[in-house]
Amino acid sequence: MKRSYTPYLLLLPFFVIMALILVSIWNVLLQxxxxxxxxxxxxxxxxxxxxxFQQEEFLSALEVSLRIALQSALLATMLGVLLCYALVKRGHxxxxxxxxxxxxILMPHAVVAVFVISxxxxxxxxxxxxxxxxxxxxxxxxxxxxxxxxxxxxIAAYLWKEIPFVAYFVLALMSSISSTLGEAAENLGAxxxxxxxxxxxxxxxxxxxxxxxxxxxFAFGGYELPFLLGTxxxxxxxxxxxxxxxxxxxxxRPYAMAMNGVILFLSLxxxxxxxxxTRKLLKQTGGRE
Amino acid sequence: xxxxxxxxxxxxxxxxSGCSASKQSIDPQxxxxxxxxxAAKGSTVTFYGWGGDENRNNWLNTTVAEQVKxxxxxxxxxxxMDINDILAKLSGEKQANATKGSIDMIWINGENFYSAKxxxxxxxxxxxxxPNMENYIDLDDPETLNDFCMPIDGYEAxxxxxxxxxxNDSAVTPETPANAxxxxxxxxxxxxxxxxxxxxDFTGSAFVRNIxxxxxGWEQFQTMEADYDTVKTAIEPAxxxxxxxxxxxWNQGKSFPESSTKVDAMFADGEVVMNMSYSxxxxxTGIDQGIYTDTTRTFVFDNGTIGNTNYMAIAYDxxxxxxxxxxxxxxxxxxxxxxxYAQLKELPVVATDKLSADEKAAFGAVDLGQGVLSQAExxxxxxxxxxxxxxxxxxxxxxxxxxxx
Numbered sequence: 197m198k199r200s201y202t203p204y205l206l207l208l209p210f211f212v213i214m215a216l217i218l219v220s221i222w223n224v225l226l227q228x229x230x231x232x233x234x235x236x237x238x239x240x241x242x243x244x245x246x247x248x249f250q251q252e253e254f255l256s257a258l259e260v261s262l263r264i265a266l267q268s269a270l271l272a273t274m275l276g277v278l279l280c281y282a283l284v285k286r287g288h289x290x291x292x293x294x295x296x297x298x299x300x301i302l303m304p305h306a307v308v309a310v311f312v313i314s315x316x317x318x319x320x321x322x323x324x325x326x327x328x329x330x331x332x333x334x335x336x337x338x339x340x341x342x343x344x345x346x347x348x349x350x351i352a353a354y355l356w357k358e359i360p361f362v363a364y365f366v367l368a369l370m371s372s373i374s375s376t377l378g379e380a381a382e383n384l385g386a387x388x389x390x391x392x393x394x395x396x397x398x399x400x401x402x403x404x405x406x407x408x409x410x411x412x413x414f415a416f417g418g419y420e421l422p423f424l425l426g427t428x429x430x431x432x433x434x435x436x437x438x439x440x441x442x443x444x445x446x447x448x449r450p451y452a453m454a455m456n457g458v459i460l461f462l463s464l465x466x467x468x469x470x471x472x473x474t475r476k477l478l479k480q481t482g483g484r485e
Numbered sequence: 486x487x488x489x490x491x492x493x494x495x496x497x498x499x500x501x502s503g504c505s506a507s508k509q510s511i512d513p514q515x516x517x518x519x520x521x522x523x524a525a526k527g528s529t530v531t532f533y534g535w536g537g538d539e540n541r542n543n544w545l546n547t548t549v550a551e552q553v554k555x556x557x558x559x560x561x562x563x564x565x566m567d568i569n570d571i572l573a574k575l576s577g578e579k580q581a582n583a584t585k586g587s588i589d590m591i592w593i594n595g596e597n598f599y600s601a602k603x604x605x606x607x608x609x610x611x612x613x614x615x616p617n618m619e620n621y622i623d624l625d626d627p628e629t630l631n632d633f634c635m636p637i638d639g640y641e642a643x644x645x646x647x648x649x650x651x652x653n654d655s656a657v658t659p660e661t662p663a664n665a666x667x668x669x670x671x672x673x674x675x676x677x678x679x680x681x682x683x684x685x686d687f688t689g690s691a692f693v694r695n696i697x698x699x700x701x702g703w704e705q706f707q708t709m710e711a712d713y714d715t716v717k718t719a720i721e722p723a724x725x726x727x728x729x730x731x732x733x734x735w736n737q738g739k740s741f742p743e744s745s746t747k748v749d750a751m752f753a754d755g756e757v758v759m760n761m762s763y764s765x766x767x768x769x770t771g772i773d774q775g776i777y778t779d780t781t782r783t784f785v786f787d788n789g790t791i792g793n794t795n796y797m798a799i800a801y802d803x804x805x806x807x808x809x810x811x812x813x814x815x816x817x818x819x820x821x822x823x824x825x826y827a828q829l830k831e832l833p834v835v836a837t838d839k840l841s842a843d844e845k846a847a848f849g850a851v852d853l854g855q856g857v858l859s860q861a862e863x864x865x866x867x868x869x870x871x872x873x874x875x876x877x878x879x880x881x882x883x884x885x886x887x888x889x890x
Contacts, residue, residue, distance in 0.1 A: 234604075
């Protein structure tokens, strides 16, 4: 009898954290509906959401964030799967090389941003080397790779971190498929590429899709990289929301919370998709993934 | 019978809790200064404010902290936090109906003071309780009465005076632009090597207001209504100017560095050839520390640059209001203001005519260092700040109308 409590007891810290998160989400939603008694706002209304969706800055911020998320998730997934395949083929699905792959995953985003700035800015390491070698005579001539409107530097920084993540995430599944079904196909005469595209890749796709969703949510809600490496306008949505949040006009708080609400809803939708995908996969594979 | 016991018990609990409450804290509003000092003895005061200036942190943690420890047995705990985050934290506490928060003193001014006071995040009025207000501060100075045109009403005490200055390296750039038109020529000559921090950065925002003053005059803004279209119409010439300036700026004005700290680093690196600061003697400090070259020098526009005072306030739910008042009183003393002037090179807030002959001599003897303008030179070129409520509007207009346009 006593034993049956143990799992719940062990889960207690999780429930505590979950409760805190739920309370903050509840607060965000409440405030986004204009309920902040401390500032004399007490009527529930959807006006803030409506107003936010008419703001040009918000719409372009939403577009920027969706673009960053989509581009980095797509590229990271494709290149990550390729990296994973290379690792499997070269027999590196275990061992030292994997530590190297894991390194970028462990690196905090802000640190990656500092790397990017010190390497690629117009006074960064590469610009200095180009100057030393006489390719440019002034720092200005080095191409401006950072702070551009296409958020290329932020996307590149995400890729540096997420390609290894995808490879690592897909590795277990792909190596088991490749070593069984993939090799079987090759023994039956399929070329290595055909075996990859027709057997290994389709069967690994579910894991790759899940990795895609994780990266998408993360990059969509990410603050540091677009803030440190992005341009002044348009801002990424989390940066825009934070700026609204810290506006000295406290009665504008509901606008910031409405932006957070949008981030929240989109992230929840993605999480739901993830859950559906997992359930579907469980059915397909009969429980073994 | 039962009821009687219960009532007695309740009365007992109530009197107990009442007792302990009165022991722990006094109401500074009705207490004498001696009682406030007595209540503050042995307590800890937290001081929240921007922590980006290492010299200031150092000065607070040593000079100020030691003095309040020695004189009043108060432990000063300095917490570096951006004012936006401080206000967010305070308003969070307010929403939770907290009566006892975690912040005692706040370094604040301008639009943040305006908003914090409007929303009841500050404690006060309290400055009439501080003996040193009377002893050292000019109580009729407009900057003692108003902060960015907002009446202070005793909710904050002056901390230091600041003034916008521009600076560059005479070995790299012989020119010192004396107005907006010359500044444009300067940017054309050093194409791609001038920029300013993206608004709402404090320094960037002040610089843009300075350009507005230079092109549109400053008087009309003192009484202007805080309305987007009104402000936009008034500053249209400046917006035009800033848009024309963009192509000659760093990154063609498509983007601006996200903070003044970033521009400082870019200037030290030579990526930009001009910099600006709201700390009028920052060049001397920079030369002293070897960050700036010896040939770096400060200049201001002929029509003047914006000056303001920054202040210390107390949080509405400060756990140690008495202690905060004692520390604030100490910081506005001639003693501490002198160390602030000498060590941090910040303009003091004390009124010269309230100082003793010795104190005057001590202030006069401070060596400000290289590359700076004298106090008299600065004060002769000092323009008042705008109403705080206009500042966020200008920041919004800048984002909409200037960046990348």
